[in-house]
Structure formats: structure tokens, C-alpha cells
Amino acid sequence: MKDLLNAAEMKAVDQRSIEEYGIPSLVLMERAALEVVKRARELLEPGLSGNEALEHGPGRERLLKERKRKTVWAVCGFGNNGADGAAAARMLTLQGFSSVILLPSLEGKRSRELEVQLSIAEKLGIPILTLGDPLPEACDLILDAVFGIGLSRPVEGVYKELIGLMEEKRQRELVPVAAVDMPSGISSDTGAVMGCAVKADVTVTFGMRKVGQALFPGREYCGRLFVEDVGFVPGDPEQAGEHVHAHGPEDLMEIPRRRADSHKGTYGKILVIAGAKNMAGAAYFSALAAYRTGAGLVKIMTVEENRSVIQERLPEAVLSSFDPQWASEEPGEFKEYIRSQTGWADAIVLGPGLGQEEYARTLVEAVLSDAYVPIVMDADAVNLAARYPYLKGYFTENIILTPHVLEFSRLTEKPVEEIKEDPLAAAREFSDQYGVTCVLKDAATVTARKDGKLFINLSGSPAMAKGGSGDVLTGVIAGLLAMGMDDCEAASLGVYVHGLAGEAAEKKYGVHSVLAGELAGCIGEVVNGNV
Numbered sequence: 001m002k003d004l005l006n007a008a009e010m011k012a013v014d015q016r017s018i019e020e021y022g023i024p025s026l027v028l029m030e031r032a033a034l035e036v037v038k039r040a041r042e043l044l045e046p047g048l049s050g051n052e053a054l055e056h057g058p059g060r061e062r063l064l065k066e067r068k069r070k071t072v073w074a075v076c077g078f079g080n081n082g083a084d085g086a087a088a089a090r091m092l093t094l095q096g097f098s099s100v101i102l103l104p105s106l107e108g109k110r111s112r113e114l115e116v117q118l119s120i121a122e123k124l125g126i127p128i129l130t131l132g133d134p135l136p137e138a139c140d141l142i143l144d145a146v147f148g149i150g151l152s153r154p155v156e157g158v159y160k161e162l163i164g165l166m167e168e169k170r171q172r173e174l175v176p177v178a179a180v181d182m183p184s185g186i187s188s189d190t191g192a193v194m195g196c197a198v199k200a201d202v203t204v205t206f207g208m209r210k211v212g213q214a215l216f217p218g219r220e221y222c223g224r225l226f227v228e229d230v231g232f233v234p235g236d237p238e239q240a241g242e243h244v245h246a247h248g249p250e251d252l253m254e255i256p257r258r259r260a261d262s263h264k265g266t267y268g269k270i271l272v273i274a275g276a277k278n279m280a281g282a283a284y285f286s287a288l289a290a291y292r293t294g295a296g297l298v299k300i301m302t303v304e305e306n307r308s309v310i311q312e313r314l315p316e317a318v319l320s321s322f323d324p325q326w327a328s329e330e331p332g333e334f335k336e337y338i339r340s341q342t343g344w345a346d347a348i349v350l351g352p353g354l355g356q357e358e359y360a361r362t363l364v365e366a367v368l369s370d371a372y373v374p375i376v377m378d379a380d381a382v383n384l385a386a387r388y389p390y391l392k393g394y395f396t397e398n399i400i401l402t403p404h405v406l407e408f409s410r411l412t413e414k415p416v417e418e419i420k421e422d423p424l425a426a427a428r429e430f431s432d433q434y435g436v437t438c439v440l441k442d443a444a445t446v447t448a449r450k451d452g453k454l455f456i457n458l459s460g461s462p463a464m465a466k467g468g469s470g471d472v473l474t475g476v477i478a479g480l481l482a483m484g485m486d487d488c489e490a491a492s493l494g495v496y497v498h499g500l501a502g503e504a505a506e507k508k509y510g511v512h513s514v515l516a517g518e519l520a521g522c523i524g525e526v527v528n529g530n531v
Helices: 007-020 025-044 051-055 060-068 080-094 112-123 157-173 237-242 249-254 280-293 304-313 325-329 331-342 358-370 379-387 389-394 405-412 416-421 423-434 469-482 487-509 516-521 523-527
Strands: 002-004 071-076 098-103 128-130 141-145 177-180 202-206 224-228 244-246 269-273 297-303 318-322 347-350 375-377 399-401 437-440 446-448 454-456
Touching: 007 025, 025 080, 025 112, 025 141, 025 177, 025 202, 025 224, 071 080, 071 157, 080 098, 080 112, 080 141, 080 177, 112 128, 141 157, 249 487, 269 280, 269 331, 269 469, 280 297, 280 304, 280 469, 280 516, 280 523, 297 304, 304 318, 318 331, 325 331, 325 358, 331 358, 347 358, 347 469, 358 379, 358 389, 375 379, 375 469, 379 389, 379 405, 399 487, 405 416, 405 423, 405 437, 416 423, 423 437, 423 446, 423 454, 437 487, 446 487, 469 487, 469 516, 487 516, 487 523, 516 523
Parallel strands: 071 098, 071 141, 098 128, 141 177, 177 202, 202 224, 244 454, 269 297, 269 347, 297 318, 347 375, 375 399, 399 437
Antiparallel strands: 002 244, 437 446, 446 454
């Protein structure tokens, strides 16, 4: 598990390292600049191998001549991010490249570290320019070192001009951009574009990944992200639980292993309540994913019309079908039937493809009021709760909701734009209000767990943007629950496993061609440690 830090948390780590432990700020800065230079050279000299050998061998003179023909623009703000950029420009100059430092203006309140770096640059003859000066025609790489993680308000004035200049060079002249710590114009707390922003090819960040680098659109603006250790002293471990988190490959070890002396009952029983008429696929994908994740026994409760499809596609599943008319003609018997089915299960999937007919509302209400095992509530079950708000009165700590943004908007009556602006806050507020775990699905899915922890998912692929992917997710989470995993862990880790399966499916079938069944088929590679 990794911690993702916001701006205030990262500044506290920086301050702690300098003030409490006495690590000089300039030492941290030099190490940061070295990491930026490493990535900058990869952009300036793509495909060049054995750089160090060339520099000290027969090819050194030719290499230096080639480097002198390449010009780096270090676009720097007045803070320590600008100082990082100026230090990197100096290092690139000493390695043979031509560099210029471009400031917002010659006047302005500069950090002490920036003054030091500019003084060194002046002694080395590195041009220090502003937008009012004639700029070099050549530009082979831009170092974006304007704001870093410090931006807290919309970009305007001369800074907007600087970002506009960098973007024009990037778009029209295809000049690559290496961002220092954070692409300028992106909020490090939310990933939002603060009026305008630079789109980087590479971002080199220091210490830990930032929240805004995990959420969209910031995640996309970062390009390839490199998280580098520059010598910060880690924060107080007791405060780690307060950070936003992300799962990593090491967390797959938490998935329960299979024992030699086990049987199907050892790995739990899942009831999938899904699939209206002509929606058999939703029930099938959830059940298939639950089996692929490791569940011992899966029962599908669906309408009679889906029987033949389910029996043909997934004969491993137990089937319990019903006539929807039964709910209106014999409501008491129907509810007793539901009670008997939910009493059998160790975990329940409720809602995929269920429809919003009256019988579906009766079914959802009965399950929410009678079942005490973990319930993964998705799709039409969520839509019914939005349509009939009294159903939210049944929400308790055994429920995991998995709405996508539009469904969450219906459920909370908040505009989609407001939710996307700060999905962490939206999911956290809902989880706190109802005491549930909320998996808010989007390109970067957010999980607000009932234990108070927030997760942003870092796995996944655009190949997963297909019908049925959400049904697969419900099955993955339910499968982890059935095997005995804690419901909070099953929710956040299930999202991560689902995303890894999407990545594996993309490699096999291509980004355009993955189907939900193929996504489910790749779950085994993940849970068995083959990715």
C-alpha cells in the first residue's frame, strides 16, 4: 500500500526533513535536480545507450558537439520549484547542452534557494531571460518549473503567458516537456486544471506521488510519472492512516491462499441477484468474475427468461429463477423466497441489469432489510435507491455501493461536474453520512471505506470502457468477500485487481477489442500472481 500526499502533507515532509533533521534544503534540491536531468537527457537523446561510456571514450567530442546544438528552456517560477529547474539547467549546461532560464520577470519575491541557483547560473554564463526579452529560436526541451505543488488558485497574468508559451511550443513545434514535481497549472490536491496547464511528456516528482497525479485530468497531464527518492525523512507513521492511499502489487499477497485440505465451502457462497429480461449478461459476468476470483460456490437469482442463457454459458453456477409477476400476485411468498436465498449466502451482489420495475424495487428492499452479510450494491439497485430515497434508510455498514459518476449524481442529487471536481470529498461525505463503503467508479476510481480510509486506484486501462466491465467488478469484490477478506479491503483491493485484469486483457486483445468476458478471464492471472 502506498500513500498519496496532498500539497500540505508534502510540504510538512519537506519542512520536517530540513528543520527537524537538519538536511540542508540545497542538498535535497541538488538531488532533485539530478533526477530531473536524468529524465531530461532521455528526452534530449532518445535511444542513446551507454551515455557515460561515450562521454569518457572516443565519441566524447562528437557527443558534446551534438549537445551544444540542443537548447533547453528552463521555465522557472520564483519559488523552490523554480530553483529546482534552475539547478537542472545548470547541470545540463555543464554536461554540454545549451540552456536558458526564463523567469516571469526580473522583479519579484524570490526564494532564498532560487537566488542561490540564479547566482551560480550567472557565473556560468547561463542567460537569464524574461518574456520581454528576445528568446532563442532553438528549443529542444522545456523544463516546466513554474509552480510545482504550490498552486492553490487559478493561473493568471504573466504566469498564464508562460504556460501559454510552453503549450504553444509543445503543440506547434512538438517540443517535449519535462515537468518538475507537477505540471504547472494542475492542482496537486485534486488533479484539476487551474484555468490553464502544461501537458508534460514526463513528470519527475519527489518523495511520494501526489493526489493530483493520481486523479484525472492531472494524471493524464503528467505523462510518464517518475517518483524519485531525494532523501526526505518520512513523515510520522502514526499519521500515515490520514493520507489517501493506493494499492500496489505487494497488496496482492493479502488475497487468501487456497489450502490443500479445503473444499468448495471453504471459499464461500455468493448470491448474485441480477439480470432482468434480456439482461442475462449482467448476471453472467458478475458470477463468472466471482468464480474467477476464487469463490467456492456462486448462485444466480434471476428472472426465468434468463435460465437457458445462464445454464449454457456458466453451468458451474447454481440457478434460482423466478417469475416477476409472482412479486405482485403473492408479495408475501416472494419476500419469503428472497429471505431463503439471502440466508444461504456469505456475500451478495445486488443490482446488475436488474431493471427498475416494481418487482425489482420489492426485491431490493427485501434484500436490504433482511440480509446481514456483505452486499455489493451496483447499477439498478443504486438507481432504485436514487429513485426511491426511502431505500437509503436501509443502508448499513454491511453495504458496498459501486456507482459510476452518473449513478452517484442521481443518488446524491449533486451535479456530475461538482462530483468530478473533487471525487474524494464526494465519496468521503457519502460514506460518512450512511456508514457504508462507497466505490465511486471513474477513470480513476475512488474508494471511501467505512473505516475512514480513502483509496485512489492506479491500475486499469481504457480497454475497460465497455459494457459489462462494472458487472465484472462486482463479482471480483464479492469473490474476495466470499474467501473471507474484510469488506473494506475487499472493496479497495477488488478495484485494483479489476484494473490489473484490464491491463492484462489489453495486452492480449488490444485496447479497442477487450470484451467483459475476456476481462473476467484475465482475473486469474492477477490473483495467481502472474502479472
